[in-house]
Amino acid sequence: MSKVRVAVIGCGSISKHRHIPEYADNSNVELVAFVDPVIERAEEYAAKHGGKAYADYETMLAEVKPDAVSVCTPNYLHAPMSIAAANAGAHVLVEKPMAVTDEEAAAMNEAAAKNGVKLMVGHNQRLMPPHVKAKQILDSGVLGKVLTFRTSFGHPGPDGWSIDGAGSWFFRKNEAIMGAMGDLGVHKSDLIRYLLSDEVSEVAAFIATIDKPGDVDDNANVIVRMKSGAIGSLVASWTYYKGEDNSTVLWCEKGVMKIGTHPEDQVIVELRDGSVEKHKVGEISTNTKQLSSGIVDAFIDSIINDTVPAISGEEGRKSLKVILSAFESQATGQFIKVN
Incomplete structure (x- = not known):
């Protein structure tokens, strides 16, 4: 099957140590975009892994239309970005805590269900x-x-x-x-x-x-x-x-x-x-001592095999x-x- 086209939103430490290298190591993934308000960070990863660099996630979602995204941003942005990605038809892997209120977590689960996409939380x-x-x-x-x-x-x-x-x-x-x-x-x-x-x-x-x-x-x-x-x-x-x-x-x-x-x-x-x-x-x-978290592989597996993600949005909400x-x-x- 064709590769899962993935965009990473937020190019800080968790992306650097976990998400980006784990996507790069997964043979079913093509990294297609990197987003960071500090555009140089996104450009650095685009130069290394291919794909385009963006300072703004909404522009990226509209132009690239990725199959899946990782949301690796400050906590207060997790919900709006995850919901926007789901509404754009992308599967979402969001860092923990998945949201900052229970209402946000519920809205994220609703958006994923409504758009028929996976929502997984990075509880590694x-x-x-x-x-x-x-x-x-x-x-x-x-x-x-x-x-x-x-x-x-x-x-x-x-x-x-x-x-x-x-x-x-x-x-x-x-x-x-x-x-x-x-x-x-x-x-x-x-x-x-x-x-x-x-x-x-x-x-x-x-x-x-x-x-x-x-x-x-x-x-x-x-x-x-x-x-x-x-x-x-x-x-x-x-x-x-x-x-x-x-x-x-x-x-x-x-x-x-x-x-x-x-x-x-x-x-x-x-x-x-x-x-x-x-x-x-x-x-x-x-x-x-950074070891592979297994999170990215589990997320990609759930997309390819159309299974419930290992740590679903519902689970993330309860935690x-x-x-x-x-x-x-x-x-x-x-x-x-x-x-």
Whole structure:
């Protein structure tokens, strides 16, 4: 079949490290356009991979009519750009958080459904080998029911990661809307929903700006209750200045599972009968060690095979709702029912 013609909107770090190289490596893809308000960035990729450079996404959609787009822009632009792309008949892969309000997320799903296009959200934690392995083990029943958990994602912050450093949009509230929670917390709300095959029913949260300049949150600690009754904590931080953490520990009826707590043994299962299983299954990607996320390949597969995307817009909306509820808890000082 003919190749999927893809345009990348936003040529910052996530495009540079993940989307563009992963599209370039996929034999079913032709990169046809790059969009960035800093036109030189788009031109650089067009020169390298072919296709045209644009400063404006609406012009690009009208002229190029791509089959699919990646939306890799500041958070506040995710919804309008994704909806415009869907209305132009393009499949959409949008970075997380998929939107900044639940209404936006709903409108994105509606636009995709109305136009018969795929909408996938870049929640790459689900596809990382340790998490895939952990899910298999949990589903096997060997650990019994998950009772309590903690899942955390912390690193030194986007000033070290973003293409614009400390001047990044990540620190501008009007563009980011949310900080560490939108960047990292939403990954973990998605991961815990996926691992437990369960929905979050209630949250209580402390969300604060402790050390970074500006007025977006750089730390959050959220208490989470699942529909199953399991309770746990979800932590997001931009101030782990020494030692990135992307680990999850699940205490279950028959033992404990540790994910990402050991440099070689990515998944460790310790059962109450004393037996221990260690799995070396490929690493969790970090900012300093970029590994293929699998997101782009899954997105292209869903287009070619006409299947529901691995992380659909509906899934993205549920994971976003958890984070938005946490902000509501911080604002009101109340426990918030999520659904």
